Structure formats: structure tokens, C-alpha cells
Amino acid sequence: MSRQRLSFWWFVGTLVMALMLMLVPLPHMLEAFKPYWPALVLLYWALESGERRVTLGLAFIFGLCSDLLTGVLLGEQALRLCVLAFIALRFRSRLRFFPMWQQTLAVLALLLNDRFLLLVVRAFAGESTPPALWWASPFVSALLWPFLFLLLDDLRMRLRLQ
Amino acid sequence: MPLAREESSPLFAGTAAGTLRLIFYLALAMVLMVLDHRNGWLWRLRYATAIVVEPVYRLASLPAEGFHTLSVAFADRRLLTEQNQRLREDLLLANAKLNRMAAVAEQNQRLKELLDTQHSLDLHVQMARVIGMDMGAYRHRLMINLGARDGIKSGQPVIDAHGVVGQIVDVLPNSATVMLVTDPDHAVPVMIQRTGLRTIAYGSRNGQQLTLPNVPMAADVQVGDRLLTSGLGGRFPQGFPVGEISSVAPSPAGMFLEAHAQPSADLDRADELLVLHDLPEPAGPPPPVRPAGPPDSEAPAPASTSASPRASLPAAPATAVSAGTPPT
Numbered sequence: 001m002s003r004q005r006l007s008f009w010w011f012v013g014t015l016v017m018a019l020m021l022m023l024v025p026l027p028h029m030l031e032a033f034k035p036y037w038p039a040l041v042l043l044y045w046a047l048e049s050g051e052r053r054v055t056l057g058l059a060f061i062f063g064l065c066s067d068l069l070t071g072v073l074l075g076e077q078a079l080r081l082c083v084l085a086f087i088a089l090r091f092r093s094r095l096r097f098f099p100m101w102q103q104t105l106a107v108l109a110l111l112l113n114d115r116f117l118l119l120v121v122r123a124f125a126g127e128s129t130p131p132a133l134w135w136a137s138p139f140v141s142a143l144l145w146p147f148l149f150l151l152l153d154d155l156r157m158r159l160r161l162q
Numbered sequence: 163m164p165l166a167r168e169e170s171s172p173l174f175a176g177t178a179a180g181t182l183r184l185i186f187y188l189a190l191a192m193v194l195m196v197l198d199h200r201n202g203w204l205w206r207l208r209y210a211t212a213i214v215v216e217p218v219y220r221l222a223s224l225p226a227e228g229f230h231t232l233s234v235a236f237a238d239r240r241l242l243t244e245q246n247q248r249l250r251e252d253l254l255l256a257n258a259k260l261n262r263m264a265a266v267a268e269q270n271q272r273l274k275e276l277l278d279t280q281h282s283l284d285l286h287v288q289m290a291r292v293i294g295m296d297m298g299a300y301r302h303r304l305m306i307n308l309g310a311r312d313g314i315k316s317g318q319p320v321i322d323a324h325g326v327v328g329q330i331v332d333v334l335p336n337s338a339t340v341m342l343v344t345d346p347d348h349a350v351p352v353m354i355q356r357t358g359l360r361t362i363a364y365g366s367r368n369g370q371q372l373t374l375p376n377v378p379m380a381a382d383v384q385v386g387d388r389l390l391t392s393g394l395g396g397r398f399p400q401g402f403p404v405g406e407i408s409s410v411a412p413s414p415a416g417m418f419l420e421a422h423a424q425p426s427a428d429l430d431r432a433d434e435l436l437v438l439h440d441l442p443e444p445a446g447p448p449p450p451v452r453p454a455g456p457p458d459s460e461a462p463a464p465a466s467t468s469a470s471p472r473a474s475l476p477a478a479p480a481t482a483v484s485a486g487t488p489p490t
Contacts, residue, residue: 076191
């Protein structure tokens with residue numbers, strides 16, 4: 001019982017941590033390379049626990065929270081994370097058994113798709129098109145993915161959480 | 163650890179219910195986005211949830227602050243001495259300039275009194291600290307630690323020691339968002355110091371620059387010219403440095419000259435800012451419309467949030483209506 005509760009709080013804690021990491025400022029030079037943490041953590045949990053934890057509803061609420069914090073446009077990240085979670089959940093059983101490099105490529109594709117969605121949303125909202133460097137973030141995120149995955153997985157094993 | 167295998171996880175999972183749910187959530191998100199875009203709900207929601215949101219911001223700014231404190235703690239003694247020396251020199255210079263200015267200011271005051279206008283060169287400002295928080299790359303926004311409780315209102319100009327930084331766009335109880343002059347949605351009426359030519363400086367789409375897209379072909383604009391706020395439009399007071407022209411070229415359309423300028427304010431490194439409380443002097447026949455802000459206790463109205471970023475230059479028709487009432 002308490003282990004279940006602990007694993008629940010671990011799950012919530014990682015999500016909150018992702019939101020904080022999203023808000024933490026980086027030096028100006030590195031700003032463009034900042035990974036999209038909420039998406040990475042949500043992806044991890046979608047692959048790890050599947051529908052038991054990550055549902056579209058959760059992705060939506062999570063997205064709304066991060067929208068509220070960044071103050072861009074209410075629903076923007078909710079939409080992006082919903083799409084991300086949907087694709088990840090649908091191909092979960094295959095993604096899980098991919099070797100790491102293939103998984104990384106899949107994550108890269110997912111995040112590029114996500115950026116594209118963001119571009120469409122921004123275009124509809126009438127914002128200007130971002131510079132080319134803006135596309136660097138998915139690549140950095142994908143590079144970080146194996147490490148994040150292994151780290152979170154290792155921590156989960158060590159803590160013997162579900 | 164054995165992999166938890168679920169029965170409802172076939173390799174080609176694809177239930178209609180799942181897709182329907184996705185469509186439902188996407189539709190919900192889109193409705194939210196459209197409503198938010200039209201009405202600016204997000205800021206009202208943020209205002210309502212400020213008690214949760216603001217501590218998160220403070221928390222997120224902790225690493226940056228910690229880093230700053232560490233860098234101070236471990237700073238080289240020589241570096242500090244050097245910096246101290248430089249600051250002393252700056253102070254001396256500034257004081258010397260101030261002394262010279264004081265006489266001019268006094269004279270100005272006398273002349274103004276002669277002309278019967280109520281205006282002083284004193285600045286009513288509030289010091290604000292920047293909350294180090296990422297508002298998203300390429301968003302040209304800053305968070306400051308003053309909010310509605312400190313009397314901050316949407317539309318107030320923000321400056322630093324070198325020039326105009328931007329203006330307040332959104333206010334929370336204890337913090338506020340500043341839109342920088344480099345934001346593509348931002349426009350500030352400017353005047354070229356050397357020639358007095360008036361034009362408008364927009365933020366630019368690429369990076370840390372200002373764009374002056376419609377300078378007349380015949381105008382005398384040179385690289386190195388300084389831009390000052392012209393005080394038109396009634397949002398920024400007159401005479402604050404905005405930038406310095408870095409390039410001039412004919413615009414692609416060929417109708418105007420297009421100039422680019424480097425903002426004078428230290429936008430990247432700004433740590434402490436000043437929020438101006440002065441309303442600009444009503445210059446010329448039509449008195450500027452006071453930014454129609456909601457009362458302090460309420461969130462910014464949707465119309466003003468969407469309209470505020472544009473400096474209200476074309477406000478002349480609106481002023482004609484309000485011109486009947488005597489300005490207080």
C-alpha cells in the first residue's frame with residue numbers, strides 16, 4: 001500500500017520536476033537548445049506504465065498546467081502533449097522493445113512532429129515564425145532521451161517502484 | 163524485473179474509443195485556444211491561481227539566483243576591485259553630468275513655469291528585480307517582482323540605466339510581465355535625436371534588434387544616430403534613449419528606407435529595472451488617452467491585453483472624443 005503510494009508520488013514528482021525544469025532559465029546562448037522536459041517525462045511514463053498512468057486526460061491536464069505556468073496560450077501545450085501521448089500510447093508496445101537508438105529516433109520524430117504542431121498553432125495565433133535555431137530543441141531532447149530514460153528507469157528499479 | 167504485460171496491449175492497438183477520445187481532447191484544446199486568443203482568459207486564470215503560480219516562479223528562479231550568489235561568493239578579488247573601480251568612475255561621471263544637468267533642469271523648470279505647464283523632470287519610479295524565469299525561447303518577455311499590490315498597471319513603461327526596456331503587459335498580484343522593445347508585436351514611437359525625424363520602432367522578427375520599416379526615402383538617417391522616445395502616443399514619456407541605428411537600407415518594397423537599430427537597454431543582462439509611474443506630458447493639442455486599465459484588484463481586461471502591446475499611436479480619433487472633458 002505505502003509502496004503504491006510512494007510510486008504514485010514518484011510519478012507526480014517527476015512530472016512536477018519536468019515543469020520546474022521547463023521554467024528554469026538558461027544562459028542566453030543555450031536558450032534555444034533547451035529540451036522540452038514535460039514531453040520527455042510524459043513520454044517516459046507513457047512507455048513505462050502505459051494506460052495505467054498516462055491517459056489522454058492526464059496529458060491534457062498536464063499540458064494545461066504547463067500552459068498556465070508559461071502563459072503562452074491556454075490549450076497549446078495541452079494539445080501538443082495530447083497528440084504526443086496518443087501516438088506514444090498507440091505504438092507503445094513496439095516502442096518499448098526497440099533498441100535504444102531506434103527508440104531515440106522515434107522520440108526525435110515525435111518531438112519534431114510536436115514542434116511542427118506548435119508552428120501551426122503559432123501561425124494561427126498570428127505569431128511570427130521563429131528562427132532556424134528554434135528547431136534545435138527536438139534534437140537536443142532526443143540526444144538526452146537515452147540518458148533520461150536510463151536514469152529514470154534505474155531510479156525506479158532502485159526504489160523498487162512500479 | 164519482468165515486464166508487466168497487459169492484455170489490452172496488442173501490437174497494433176487501435177481502438178475507435180481511443181481515437182474518439184483524442185478527437186475530443188483536441189477539440190477541447192482548440193476551443194480553449196480560440197477562446198483564450200479572443201478573450202485573454204489565461205491571464206485571468208493565472209491571476210486567480212496566482213497563489214500557486216507565483217511561488218512556482220520564485221522556485222524556478224532559485225537556480226539562477228543561486229548561481230548569481232555563488233558567482234559573487236567565489237568572484238575573484240581582482241575582478242571585484244576592478245568592477246568597483248569602474249563603478250566609481252561611472253558614478254563620478256554620472257554625478258558630474260547630473261550637476262551640469264541640475265542647472266539645466268532648474269532653468270527648464272523656470273521656463274516651464276513661465277509657460278504654465280505642470281511638469282517636472284523628476285522621475286517617479288519603482289525599482290524592480292527581474293525574476294529569472296524562462297518564458298519560452300524567443301518570447302521577448304521578462305518577469306519582474308512587482309505586481310498589482312505594488313501599484314503596477316498594464317502599460318507602464320520600463321527602463322534601465324541605458325534606455326527603454328519595454329512595457330508592462332500583464333500583471334499578477336506580486337509579479338508582472340514586461341514585453342521587451344525587441345518583441346515583434348511591440349512598437350514604440352521614436353524620434354531621431356540628430357534630425358528630430360519621427361518614426362516608429364518595431365521589434366524585429368529575428369533576434370535582438372529594432373526595426374524602423376518606414377523611414378521616408380529622402381530622410382536623413384545615418385548609422386550611429388540615436389533614437390529617443392518621441393512621447394507621441396502617450397505611453398512612453400519623451401526623451402528616453404531607445405536605440406542606436408546600426409544599418410540603413412532601402413526596404414524590399416522600395417517605398418521606404420528600412421533601418422535597424424540596436425536597443426540601448428541591456429536587455430540580456432538586465433537585473434534591476436525601473437518601472438516609470440509618470441504619465442507622459444500631454445503634448446500637443448490632443449491629450450493622450452490614459453491607458454484604460456481595469457482597477458488594481460482585477461485582472462487585465464481582455465481588450466487591453468491584446469491591444470496594449472501596440473503603442474497607441476493611432477489613438478487620435480479616440481482622443482477627439484475624450485478631448486471634451488478637461489484633463490485632470
